[in-house]
Amino acid sequence: MLVLLLQLQDGIAVVALSLLNPTTALTVLVLICLLGVWRLISMMDAMLAVGRARTWRRPGPLATFAALALVVVVVHAAGASLAWSAYQAGSDIFVGDPGPDGIKPGASLAPGEHPGASSAPRPTPETAESRVTVLLTGIDSSETRNHALTDTLLVVSADPVSGKVAMVSFPRDIARFELTNGKTFRGKINSLMSYADRNPDEFPEGGLVALTRELGNLLGIPIHYYASVDLAGFARMIDRVDGVTINNTTAINDAAYGGWTDGRPVGFSLGVGLHTLDGQEALAFVRSRHGSSDFARARRQQQLLIALQRKLIDPTMLPNLPGILLDASDTVRTDFPVDGLSGIVDLASRVDDDANIERVVLDTPYSNHPPTSSTGGTYILKLDLAKVQELSVALFGDDSRYYVAPVSSSSPLPSAP
Secondary structure, three states: OOOHHHHHHOHHOOOOOOOOHHHHHHHHHHHHHHHHHHHHHHHHHHHHHHHHHOOOOOOHHHHHHHHHHHHHHHHHHHHHHHHHHHHHHHHEEEEOOOOOOOOOOOOOOOOOOOOEEOOOOOOOOOOOOOEEEEEEEEEEOOOOOOOEEEEEEEEEEEEEOOOEEEEEEEOOEEEEEEEOOOOOOEEEHHHHHHHHHHHOOOOOHHHHHHHHHHHHHOOOOOOOEEEEEHHHHHHHHHHHOOOEEEEEEOOOEEOOOOOOOOOOOOEEEEOOOEEEEEEEHHHHHHHHHOOOOOOHHHHHHHHHHHHHHHOOOOHHHHHHHHHHHHHHHHEEEOOOOOOHHHHHHHHHHHHHHHHHEEOOOOOOOOOOOHHHHHHHOOOOOOEEEHHHHHHHHHHOOOOOOOOOOOOOOOOOOOOOO
């Protein structure tokens, strides 16, 4: 109980992440059940020892025992239900390593997520102190599309030693970039995953693995894991925590926005200042590009992600934990190792938004607009690789593949003849 209370002081995220380990959740479930049975037996033994047999014929003691027994059953049933929900969520969210058939095991995939993956080796952190890098993809699928688009491409890299985190967003209109096989991908970067899944002869490893490899190659840092988030489920999770508060720095007035799914009229507007957004409004906040750019939209995605993280660590969210776990199991899929959650919890407790999180969007000067005549009128962005390489070294230091160790200014004196 003391351990649980100490965890609760750190917030709901610590409790949730601890329970998302299926082994931990099952252990907690068994302990809760055994504790409940032990308490019932102890209560019954106490009644027999103190009141003897005639006590059971009196209505008062019997009613007291029944009431206490009901309380024990209800409390332990609630705890067992939470542990079971956590077990199911952890089994769904953490899909594990690819199987021999190339499909990741576990529960059904999230809407819009592609099953492509292979058993080819993936880069992994060398030690517990090594940098950990994750690709967060926001899958935006709808009935009007014949494929899902990765409309959020956010690389999150954490250094456990310094406690610093870098967030780098790739605008979805980046195109005509070189792949690791030496070829040039002509389409936009947010279609790469779907293209790779449809062309297994070119990308036998599957869409998600190909996407993580290519983005890591461009950014100069190996991406170890991915986390795929369905945007519709993301909205449900925000509703579950009663909305998130953001500080909007640029007014949005998108009269044509029609992404509502709850019957709201077309259009979305948001003034400058603090706002608490529900799930649908949060989705509009990260989807709308009217009056701004895809770069501003990417910054809002980063902002919303941090706002949700703050809400999740609020201890008042604890009663919503079963529902949050349910929403997460329908929303998130990741190949992050479940036994690495303790390290993430420790790192998250040391990260301060202002001091330790560096947020970057690959807009100017890291990308530019080529002349319209050279793109056939299609709006695209091309990365300035030299600028991206400088950014990579600035963010990741000698972990970047672009890092070049400085040459020592001192050199040994020539020996005397």
